[in-house]
Amino acid sequence: MSQKPVFVLTHPRACSTAFERVFMTRQDILKCAHEPFGDAFYYGPERLGERYADDEQGRIDSGFSKTTYQNVLERLERDASDGKRVFIKDMAYYLAPPNSAPPSIAPSLRKYMSGESATNGEQTNGHHVNGVNGVSHANGVNGHSGANGTNGVNGTNKTNGHSSGASSNPSVIPLEVLKRYHWTFLIRHPRRGIPSYVRCCTPPLSETTGWDHFKPSESGYVELRRLFDYLREQKIVGPSVAGQSDETKTGGEDEVSITVLDADDLLDHPQEAIRAFCEQTDIPFSPDMLEWDDEENQKYVADAFAKWNGWHNDAIHSKGLTARSHPKKAVTEESENEEWRQKYGEEGQKIIRACVEENTPHYKHMKSFALKF
16 A cells, blocks of 8 residues: 555646645545645746746745745654644646756755756756746737746647657656655546636736746646656656556556546546545545535645645635536637637737647657546
8 A cells, every 4th residue: 555645647627626635635644735836936046937036025035035845844843743644735847947948967966866857968058056947938828928828838839849769757756755755647638728827817817826927837747748758768656547448457456557537527527536536546535535614624725735826726715516506618719719819918818828729749659557436
C-alpha cells in the first residue's frame, strides 16, 4: 500500500480545486497542500514566471518573495510530520520554465542530484540571481498583442511541443525528488479550460484576481504532458494504466499505475471517479467525502485558498460535488468562436482558438490514458 504523498498534477481551470475539496474533507488522514510551488515559481528568488518579473512590490506583498523551491519541499515535509499523508494539488507549469525554455535544476535543489546534470542536458534557463529568464513576453488578451502565439508550444509547434524518444528531465525538480511522490494527473479539454482561464483575467473577475491579462504561456498543457511522459519513461508511474481491463502491475507491488482523470468525467460521474482515484492511491473512500457543509470545513478551505483570491470562489462556496444535471451543450467551432468573440473581442477570440488548437494534441495524448466511466 502506497504511503507516498499524493501529487495531483494538473493545468489551470481543470476543476482541480473542486477535486481537491473532496480530499480536504479527510482531515483525519490527509494534510492537503494547495498549489505550494506557485510561491517559488512566481515570487521567490528562483522564480521562473514572467507575470511578476517587473513587479517587485507585488512579489513582496505576496509574502513569498524569499521562498525557494527548497523552502516548498521543507513545508511539505512539515506537513507530513504529524503522521498524516500529504495530498498535493499543483500546476505542472510551476515546475518548469515557461515558453519551452531549456530547464535546469533549481539552485536550492541541486544538493539532491545524483548523477543528474544540473542543466538537464541543456543550457541553463536563467536561474541566475533572481531566477528569471530575463525575457518579457507580450502574449495574451486584454491589451496584449499575443505576439508569441500561444502557450507552451511557443517555439515548438513543429512537434506539438513534444519530441519522441527518451528525454531529459523537463522540470526544475531533481529526479530523486520526483521519485518521492505518488503522481496522478487531472486534465480538461482546452476548449473548456482555456476560455475559463481567460474569464479570470478579464473584467469584472480580473478586478478580484488581480490578473488583468491572459498569458498563453500559463496554460500549462505542454508542461503537464512533458512531465507526464518523463515520469512514465523513468517508470515512476506505469506501465500499467488505471482502469484498463488488462491492467497488470509488472513492476511489482510498489508500481504506481498511470492514473489520469478527465474533469468532464469527474463532473458527470463524481462518486465513481473519486472511488476509482482512491482505489489507485490507497486513500480510503467514503461517500461522505463528496459532501461538505459544516462551518469548520468551510473556514479551513477559505483559509487554504486565500492566497489566490477570486480564482476559487465556486469551490469555496460549494457544499458538495454532485453529478451535473444538465448535459454538455453541443457546440461547433463556429458557435464557440462567436461566443468568445462576444465576450473577449476579435483578437481575444483568435488567441483563444489558437491556444485551444495548439494544446488539444497534448490533451488528447493524456486522454488516451484516462480512466473510463
